[in-house]
Amino acid sequence: MTKEQRLKKRHNAEKRFRFYGLASIFFALLFVLILVHNIFSKGSSAFMKTAINVEVFYDKDLLELEPGASEEEILEADFFDITIESLLKVYPAKNMDEEDALIELFTTDAEIEIKKAFLNNKNLIGKKINLEITASDDIDQLHKGNYPRDLPEDRRRISNFQLEIYDVLVENKTITKNFNNYFFKNGDSRDPEIAGIGGALVGSFYSILICLLLAFPVAVLASIYLEEFAPKNKITDFIEININNLAAVPSIVYGLLALQILLATIQLPRSTPLVAGITLALMTLPRIIIPCRASLKAVPPSIREGALAVGASKFQSVFHHVVPLALPGTLSGTIIGLAQALGETAPLILIGMVAFVVDIPSTPIDPSSSLPVQVYLWSESAERGFVEKTSATIMMLLSFLIVMNFLAVYLRQKFEKRWN
Amino acid sequence: MNNVKIKSKNLNVYYGEKQALFNVNLDLNEKEVTALIGPSGCGKSTFIRCINRMNDVIDICKVSGNIEIDGVEINDKNLDVVSLRERVGMVFQKPNPFPKSIYDNISYGPKIHGKGETKSELDEIVENSLKKAALWEEVKDRLDEPGTGLSGGQQQRLCIARAISVNPEVILMDEPCSALDPIATAKIEELIDELKKTYTIVIVTHSMAQAVRVSQKTGFFHLGKLIEVGKTEKIFKNPDNKMTQDYITGRFG
16 A cells, blocks of 8 residues: 555545544434424423403302402302303303303313402402403314314314304404413313413422432532542442442332332321422432532642641641532532432332322422423323423423523533632 | 751651651751752652651551651651641642632631731731742732732742741742742742741752752652762762762763
């Protein structure tokens, strides 16, 4: 082989390698794009909800309320009759079947919405007002274009008569799309149009908070002791190996552990953020200790020697010099550990967070859901409305993870000190 | 001839299985500069790290034998290393200022030893230490800037000032100029000459010329043994030992 041939071969090898590298990056990005596109195209519509403009007449006689009624009286009053009256005014129905079909266009919570509007403005008695009443899940999906209306009637959940009403409503512009505050405010529900991630958000928040409060101090103290104070012998080697192994233990095993110890033995309340937080803390502990020790290890020994040489004790050299320098790495490691915990599903399913919880938890010992478990729950539901809600919840979860990861990077870059 | 300040008797050091120092008997005089020379890995640094017990940091390191400062045994398990290191300062091969301000670098030592109760006392200590380290004029207007932002030579003088700040009796210097350029080296050497009026100084160096310039006494180490020790003039002009002769003339090492 001549010199030129060898040179050419070398250049070709380099070109090939560049091509392989670019191709892999292209594929990786392609899959990310497909995933993001899939989630966004399915989920973005969940942030809007369909509502139908209804004229409500707060009839004094039907409500059996006098002007100036107290809050309790209003809460006890029956709004069912005026709800039906108001809803039936939207379209002329000829018989009972048609009336039922008409009422089915609205959410089952229509009565509550009408009551709430009245509670906000108690002077409405005997007056008429236009309210945006949330439409049923089927109408919502139809209006968002997710529902195929060209199916034969017997295979459709929406009857021909209901479609007829819908078309009239669209023509009159009484059907509208608004921001879906229910999605953020409400707890879970069997009716997709009023189901929300409020309960899951609060549950996840409490779980992660408890996880942070338990795991962070323990992990930091453990890493400082292991890295700076512990003698290097067989026992510490054994502990080190075990920490690394624990970080790789499948999360479902921690769920089983929590089930046995926290629920069966200690008898903590099931399905609660408290138990979830403790379980996640157990799981996150080794995952925080590892980056924590790495950042302590990254502090150059010369800093420790410098401190010791002016007469600082071991404790002073560690807490005055080493720990502050390792703090940015420690914090970002913790945040990434928490981000992993936030997305963890399997152990939470085992400790009963998969239960159907409608109420939003007010304390960490109330039954609750959490974001990833909510995704799991809704992804199993048949209703079309839950498909978009599943994707929208994933979007929320992903945005929290992205924010946390950015925070970790920011903290590290902002506060990391450089030395030569 | 000055009094003996530090006295080592039958000093042996082991790193695990490996013995690093063999029966070293060496006297270091008060308010004098003693230079330790020898090829890499001969045990000079190990020796000076015994004087302020820095070897304690290394788990596998075992020290046997005696070191006395002013007649008091320091290689003693019950001795408080914190107060020992207050009396015996150290400057390292690579400048290692704390990643803090110049002021905090100097004031850290006095603070942890409870010297300088008030701000003005601390200010005075910082100023004096920097003046003694010949750095005051260069940094007096930027004491709040990070110490790591100084040049290499300035950083090393900052480390010397840091060692001085706790008012030690002995200063150990482990190749303090090996990371510096000739101009910065000259400044440090001038400084050492000045400092020996107040402190007992032990300096490890790879530069024969430096040993000749700064020291009054020189010890030559080889493979963990102290081969020869004596007045610097004598060691470099007329050594007793053949190995010393070979080393200082550059035939090995």
